[in-house]
Amino acid sequence: MTPHNNPLSISSGYLLNNGILIPRLGYGTYKTGSPEECAAAVSEAIATGYRLIDCAASYGNEKSVGEALRASGLPRCDLFVCSKVANTERGYDSTLRAFERTLDDLGLTYLDLYLIHWPVTPAQSPDWRNINDKTWQALERLMSEGAVRSIGVSNFTLPYLEPLLLKARRLPVVNQLEYNPGTTQPETVGFCEARNIRIEAWSPLGRQRIFDNETLRRIAEAHGRTVAQVCLRWEMQNGVIPIPKSSNPDRIRQNADIFDFELTAAEMRTIDLLPPFGGSGLAPETITF
Ligand code: A2P
Numbered sequence: 001m002t003p004h005n006n007p008l009s010i011s012s013g014y015l016l017n018n019g020i021l022i023p024r025l026g027y028g029t030y031k032t033g034s035p036e037e038c039a040a041a042v043s044e045a046i047a048t049g050y051r052l053i054d055c056a057a058s059y060g061n062e063k064s065v066g067e068a069l070r071a072s073g074l075p076r077c078d079l080f081v082c083s084k085v086a087n088t089e090r091g092y093d094s095t096l097r098a099f100e101r102t103l104d105d106l107g108l109t110y111l112d113l114y115l116i117h118w119p120v121t122p123a124q125s126p127d128w129r130n131i132n133d134k135t136w137q138a139l140e141r142l143m144s145e146g147a148v149r150s151i152g153v154s155n156f157t158l159p160y161l162e163p164l165l166l167k168a169r170r171l172p173v174v175n176q177l178e179y180n181p182g183t184t185q186p187e188t189v190g191f192c193e194a195r196n197i198r199i200e201a202w203s204p205l206g207r208q209r210i211f212d213n214e215t216l217r218r219i220a221e222a223h224g225r226t227v228a229q230v231c232l233r234w235e236m237q238n239g240v241i242p243i244p245k246s247s248n249p250d251r252i253r254q255n256a257d258i259f260d261f262e263l264t265a266a267e268m269r270t271i272d273l274l275p276p277f278g279g280s281g282l283a284p285e286t287i288t289f
Contacts, residue, residue, distance in 0.1 A: 009049075009259055010023065010024070010025055010048075010049040010050060010051070010256050010259065011023055011049060011051050012024055014198060014239075014241070016150055016173040016174070016198055017171055017173050017195075017196040017197065017198075018150050018170075018171075018173055020112070020149055020150050020173070022052060022080060022112075022113070022150075022173075022174070022198065022241065023050075023051045023052040023080055023241070024236055024241060025050065025052065025232070025236065025241065025242060025243075025255075025256065025258070026050065026052035026053065026054045026080075026082075026200065026241055026242070026243035027042070027045035027046075027050040027052065027053050027054065027243065027244070027245070027252070028054050028202065028243040028244055028245035029041075029042060029053065029054060029055045029056075029059055029061055029065055029245065030056070030059055030202075030245050031059075031245065032059075032061060032064075032245065032247055033247055035061065035063065035064040036064075037247055038061045038064035038065065038068075039064040039065075039067045039068045039071070040068075041068075041246070041247045041252065042064070042065050042068035042069070043068045043071055043072065044249050044252050045252050046068065046069075046072045046074065046079075047072075048252055048253050048256050049256055050252075050256060051078060051079055051080050052080040052082065052241070052243070053065060053069065053079065053080070053081050053082070054082045054176075054200075054243045055081075055082065055083050055084075055106075056083055056084035056086070056115075056117055057083060057084060057085065057086040057089070057098060057101070057102050057105075057117075058084070058086040058087065058117060058289075062083065062102055062105035062106045063105045063106075063107075065106060066105060066106035066107040066108065067107075069081065069106070069107070069108070070107060076108070076109075079112075080112040080113070081106065081108060081111055081112050081113070082111065082112060082113035082114070082115065083102045083106065083111055083113075083114060083115070084114070084115040084116070084117035084154055085098055085099070085114070085115070085116050085117055085135060085139075086098060086117060087117060087118050087120075087287070087289055088289075090116070090120055090131050090132070090134075090135045091131055091134050091135060091138075092134040092135070092137055092138045093138075095134075095135050095138035095139065096138050096141070096142070099111075099114065099138075099142055099147065099148075102114075103147070110146065110147055110148060110149065111147070111148045111149070112148070112149045112150065113148065113149070113150050113151070113152060113173070113174065114139055114142060114148040114150075114151050114152075115151070115152045115153055115154045115174070115176060116132070116135050116136065116139065116152075116153045116154060116156070117154050117155070118154065118155045118284055118287050119132050119153070119155065119156050119157075119160035119164075119284050120132050120135075121160075121284050121285055121287075123285065129163050132160060132163070132164055133163075133164065133167045133168075136151075136153075136164055136167070136168055139151040140168070140169055140170050143170060150173040150174075151170065151172065151173065152172040152173045152174035152175060152176070152197075153172045153174075153175050153176070154175065154176035154177070154200075154202075155176070155177060155178075155282075155283075155284055155287075156172075156175055156188075156284075157177075157185070157187075157188050157283070157284060158187055158188055158191055159284075160284060161175065161188065161191065161192075162191075165195075171195060171196075171197065172197055173197065173198060174197060174198045174199070174200050174241075175188065175192050175197050175198075175199060175200070176199075176200040176201075176202055176243075177189070177199060177200070177201065177202065178201070178202055178203050178279065178280055178282065179199060179201035179202070179203075179204065179235060179240055179242075180201065180203055180204055180205060180206035180210060180231060180235075180278050180279070181206060181210055181213070181216060181231055181234065181271050181274045181277075181278060182206065182210070182274045182275055182276040182277045182278050182279065183203075183206065183276060183278060183279040183280075184272070189240075193239075198239075198241065199239070199240045199241070200240070200241040200242075200243055201235050201240045201241065201242045201243065202243060203278075203280055204231060204232055204235050204242035204243065204244050205228050205231055205232075205244055205278075206231070206277070206278020206279070207278060207280060209277060209278040210227065210231060210277065210278040211227045211228070213227070213274070213277065213278075215270060215271070215274060216230055216231070216271070216274075219263070219267050219270070219271070222267075223261050223263075225258075225261060226254060228244070228251070228254065228255060229254060229255070229257065229258050229261075230263070230271075231271075232244060232255055232258045233258045233261065233262075233263055234263055234267075234268060234271045236258065237262070237263055237268055238268070238272075
């Protein structure tokens with residue numbers, strides 16, 4: 001996968017492996033607060049120009065997100081809406097039911113992207129492979145019925161992605177992973193890139209722990225930017241789609257203002273090589289919900 005060094009704008013995109021265009025930058029809705037705060041933040045993001053809106057059934061805010069999508073007045077085809085199957089809903093029939101609820105809550109007639117939020121692990125169920133396969137088959141069915149335009153996975157590290165691909169009839173278009181300076185999951189990312197599975201970055205700002213890093217601060221200063229902007233730009237120049245969350249209007253705009261500067265190859269390499277320091281500690285094996 002070729003990283004794009006000169007993205008054009010917030011609404012320009014990458015072609016996914018199914019020929020569908022996805023924006024280069026998204027807006028994340030995890031922990032966007034009360035229903036009113038969530039709707040206000042999503043409205044602000046859309047007004048700023050974000051077109052990829054990322055949500056999940058487990059965030060419990062799909063109704064508020066849907067409200068903001070409608071209030072935008074934008075034609076549906078101008079938006080790229082993604083949601084995810086909750087861990088409690090994995091399996092064939094339950095995923096199909098969960099999808100109907102998600103669509104209802106969002107008030108939409110289709111999704112642009114639907115993801116399995118987390119894989120089932122052997123510790124959660126001896127039948128983990130089969131449940132992951134069945135969940136994927138439900139997504140494939142939704143795809144073939146035209147209810148979703150593309151399907152993918154999230155947090156599928158190699159022990160889960162490889163078995164899934166053995167049975168899958170369709171390739172996931174994306175794998176949404178934790179990805180931030182110091183947390184780059186190189187094995188999974190390399191495997192996905194070799195198969196043209198695009199990486200989306202959750203927690204692209206490393207839960208704010210990276211803001212004090214001296215190396216990032218120095219690079220940010222050299223460009224007259226914030227550390228957050230440097231992180232997002234680094235992700236984009238690596239061909240990864242960051243989906244930053246912010247509830248603050250100034251920061252929502254700041255995070256979108258990353259299209260008119262470029263990190264040098266040396267700066268990219270320096271950030272690529274930063275040691276782990278901003279990770280959440282979450283992995284399929286540590287998830288208990
Ligand atoms: P807030 O909503 O108050 O802006 P991550 O996506 O890595 O998990 O980080 C999300 C956290 O980072 C949120 O708590 C958010 O808080 C904060 N955040 C988002 N954008 C910025 C920014 N540009 N500068 C500082 N903090 C930010």
